[in-house]
Amino acid sequence: MKNTIIKNSTSSVALIPEANRRDGFRGEEGCSPQTRDGFRHSYLAMAVRGALFSLGLAAMSLPHAVLAQSGSATSATVQAYSIPAGPMESALNDFARQTGLKLSFDAAEMKGIATQGVTGNFTAQDGLSRLLSGSGLEAVTEPGGYVIRKPTVAGTQPAVLPAVQVAATPITGPTDGYMATKSFSATRTDTPLRDVPQSITVVTKDLIRDQNMLSMGDVVRYVPGVGISQGEGNRDAVIFRGNNSTGDFYVDGLRDDVQYFRDLYNIERVDVLKGANGMIFGRGGGGGVINRVTKEAGWTPINEIVAQYGSFSQKRIAIDVGRPINDIAAFRLNAMYEHSHSYRNGVEIERGGVNPTLTIKPTAQTKIVLSGEYFMDNRTADRGIPSFGTSPGVVDSGRPVNTHWSTFFGNPANSPARVDVWALNSLIEHAFDNGLTVRNRTRYANYDKFYQNIYAGGQAVVQGPTLEVPISAYNNATQRDNIFNQTDFLYTLNTGPLKHELMAGVEYGRQVTDNFRNTGFFNNTSTSTPVTFLNPITQVPVTFRQNATDANNHGVVEVAAVYLQDQITILPQVKAVLGIRYDNFDLKFRNNRTGDVFHTNDSLVSPRVGLIYKPIEEVSIYGNYSLAYVPRAGDQLASLNLSNATLKPEQFTNLELGAKWDIRPDLALTAALYQLDRSNVIAPVPNDITRTMLVDGQRSRGAEVGLMGRITPQWSVMGGYAYTDAEITRAITGAQAGSVVAQVPKHTVSMWNRYDFTPFLGLGLGVVHRSNMYAALDNTVLLPGFTRMDAAMFLRVSKVLRVQANIENIANVDYIASANNNNNITPGAPRIYRLTVIANF
Structure with a gap:
């Protein structure tokens, strides 16, 4: 144990850094040749790869002397603190023991001074600054540690450098x-x-x-x-x-x-x-x-390696390295690789990513962030298990089949899914002397995705002495280039007694998408083949080729938007948020298989109105009205056809009443009541199945309560309760009026707890409960509810080494985790262990 030296005993705290450096923003297979012919990497995508490679290579080749951190290694190391509120003298002794630093102070000066404590992960400088916050004490560096004292008389004190900024950047929020x-x-x-x-x-x-x-x-x-x-x-x-x-x-x-x-x-x-x-x-x-x-480069050195091993041969390693290059620029590199098997038979995951980031602050008013990322994910496309006993139109007639959670229906070896993502991102922000701030963000991303699945294509049926499941197959390839540019203008002004915080902006986006799908033909003749429960894996040869309805599409979307928002302080207790956005959504779509060409242009006006009443500063009671649209091209810009191209976009209207209470600065309680209506839903005209109409087709009503933060300095929580009543209000294509929306339970309860018994030992315990829900809109297959518990242990071995053990589903409960439809249902994982070692140096 390091000694704490007590020697000869306030206003705002000033923490004097050990070196003069700028403080920054803190941050801790199976694809056939014919499927791929239409997909070639664009020159722009190739340029992205080159730029990303160059950014990483240039940063990694920087001289060691330039990248070396300033100040002592001990002071720059990020570590966990758990020091409760109380007398300052005791807290300083605890801080010295946890960090190994030498703290010098006069015990007489500490009498009567209290601290709010410090809990969390910080450098020694940041942790000490938080510990002294509001005490009227300052910390002055000396060899091996700090002198804690009251400020000296002007003219006799040593030169004081600017205080370390503990708060995170306002852009991401602390x-x-x-x-x-x-x-x-x-x-x-x-x-x-x-x-x-x-x-x-x-x-x-x-x-x-x-x-x-x-x-x-x-x-x-x-x-x-x-x-x-x-x-x-x-x-x-x-x-x-x-x-x-x-x-x-x-x-x-x-x-x-x-x-x-x-x-x-x-x-x-x-x-x-x-x-x-x-x-x-x-x-x-x-x-x-x-x-x-995303994580940004800053001027606090970061050196972290995380290694993990878990059940079913889960192996993962990640690094996070950040350095100041000089007073103007800083660099950070995040990278990860994982290779894991699964509790599901034949399922495997391999993924990795690298993300170099460069932050430049040429002046105190200007910030530039440049980053690039390559990410890949290769895995087995797993669509779970089918249902049994379903009778068309009979509610609750079906259930998931009773089989082991590991059973795979289809062929996992011939069900690959992969994606490659290349992205470049930039942020340029400048604050002018007149109070105007301009912020520009740009993102270019190239996505190359392919997946193929051989899966349960229908419910299990009795055939003689056993159950049989029909197996289907298809593959799908998507190539997309996205570019988005967004510019915000922020300005604050007063008009009489009203204070306005204005945010105006423009946005442009362009997305080019190619999509190609093949259907699987077993023995080159049939689109389905049966398997039995005794042998659910099919080895029947499959040929993938296009059928009469498979997608072969090319689409170009251009979006131009302008928006304005005004946050108005009407009275100290009353605020309003008013906003409006106009989007011009232009889509050119070609069906390469049929030669059909569609061109749609939607003008979308999205308002938002919110009113806030604050009876006290820590409490807000609010009401909110907002609107959003989904054009007929859908989430993935591929749903356009002759029958829907001329129809209005789907519309979502949200009404919400809520309250937020910051019980303490580190503990918040929230509550909300809402009604969310989905309109312009396609529905058949009664008594004329050849025609369709648009109706208000879905309504969700619910209540949500959330709690997050610290109950005590040692006890942290996060979770809440949600009641959701989501139903189809009018008969629409695929559902009858009164049907419950698929995969939406009425009740969910969740709560995660962490309790730190000492600065070196903590335990975590979580519970998740979900009530029954239906797998699809026809409400024929009921997925039973469940309660699952998770646990964790946190152990600090030394100043640089932490060990963490997580156990999911500690009671080994059998449950259904999720679904896609009545016959693609994913069993929940059994008890899973993960051991993680974190080294900060």
């Missing part, structure tokens, strides 16, 4: 443990979350780490009102308040809408916004959106 206090995603302004009239859940980096989250399914597990769908085993699919989406995914506020499984290796936090979000995000966002906020 987080403290499991609680976030701000979110850029919802308003694109630096607004406290409690003053945003919308239900938002922020999954922080601490929660991502503690729950060992690796996917979007992990992210939404404890988010009230949001669920996961199967996505046919080849993509993320999320259900927001009863609305299923595969395209409402964003990265740093820009669209990332191709269907694939995303990873979190380079993610700082995930913002989950519920309700219609058309004003901020444009088309889509009918039920909600997920925005991933």
Whole structure:
């Protein structure tokens, strides 16, 4: 143990850095040749690859002397702290023991001074600054540690450098443990979350780490009102308040809408916004959106290696390395590789990614962030198990087949799914002297995706002494180039007694998509072949070729948008958020198989009106109205045909009433009541099946309660409850009036807890409960509810080494995790162990 030296004993705290450096923003197979002929990488995509490679190579080749961190290694190391509120003298002793630093102070000066404590992961400088915050003490560096004292008289004190900035950048918003206090995603302004009239859940980096989250399914597990769908085993699919989406995914506020499984290796936090979000995000966002906020390079050195091993031979390694290059530029590199098997027979996953980032601050008012990413995901497309006993039109007549959770129906060896993503991103932000801030974001991404599945294509039926399941097959290839450019103008002004925080902007996007699908013919003759429960794997030869309805499409989308938002402080207790957005959505679509050409142009006007009343500063009561649209091309821009090309876009209208209470600065309680209506849904005209009409076809009503933050300095929580009543209100294509929306349970409850017994030992415990739900709109197959528990242990071995063990489904409960339809149902995983070793040096 290092000694704490007590020697000869306030206003704002000033932490004097050990070296004069600029402080930055903190951040801790199976594809046939004919399928691929139409897909060639564009010159622009090749340029992206070259730029990404050059960025990484240039940064890695920087001289070691340039990349070397400033200050002592001990001071720059990020580590966990758990120091409760109380007397300053005791807290300083705890801090010295946890860091190994020498702290010198006069015990007499500490008498009567208290601290709010510090809990979380910080450098020594950041941790000490938080510990002293509000105490009137300052920390001055000396060899091997710090002198803690009251400020000396002007003229006799040593030169004081600027205080270390502990708060995160306002753009991404600060987080403290499991609680976030701000979110850029919802308003694109630096607004406290409690003053945003919308239900938002922020999954922080601490929660991502503690729950060992690796996917979007992990992210939404404890988010009230949001669920996961199967996505046919080849993509993320999320259900927001009863609305299923595969395209409402964003990265740093820009669209990332191709269907694939995303990873979190380079993610700082995930913002989950519920309700219609058309004003901020444009088309889509009918039920909600997920925005991933990426890690940025900063001036705090980062050196982290994470190695993981788990059940079913799960192996994963990730690195996070960040360095200041000089006072103006900083570099960061995140990389990951994983190779894992699965509890499902024959299923395998291999994925990896690399993401170099460069931050440049040529002046105090200008910030430039450049980044590139390559990500690949190769896995087995797994569509689960079928149902049994279904009678057409008879509610609750079917159930998932009773089989072992590992049983694969079809052929896993011939069901590959892969995606390659190449992306370049930039942020340029400048604050002018007159108060105007201009922010520009650009993202170019090239997506190359292929998947093939041989799967259960129907329900299990009795054939003699056994059950048989029909097997179907197809493959699908998608090539897409996205480019989006978004410019925001932010300005604050007063008009009489009213304060206005204005955000205006323009956005342009272009998406070029090619899509090609083949149907599988068994023995080159039939589109279906049976398997039995005793032998559910088919070895029948399959030939993939186009049939009369398979897609062979080329589409070009251009979107131009302009938007305006005004956050008005009417009275200290009353605020309003008014916004409107206009999108011109232009789609040129060609069916290469038939030669049909469609051209649609939609003008979308998306308003948002919110009113906030604050009886006290820590409480906000709000009401909100918002609108969003989904054009007929759908989430994936491939749903256009002759019968729907002239129809109006689907419309989503959200009404919400809620309250947010920051019980303490590190603990928040939220509640919301909502009604979300989906209109302009295609429905058949009664008594004339040759004609269709548009109706108000779906309504979701519900309530959500969320709790996140610290109950005590040692006890952190995140979770909540959601009640969702989602039903079809008019008979539409595929569903009768009164049907319950597919894969939407009425009740979900979730709560994750972490308790730190000492600075070196913590335990985590979580519970997730979901009530019954239906697999499809016909409500014939009921998926039973379940309760599942998870656990974790956190152990700090030394200043640089941490060990974490996670156990999912500790009671080994049999349950259904998700579904795509009545006969593509995914069994939940059995008890799974994961051991993670984290080294910070």
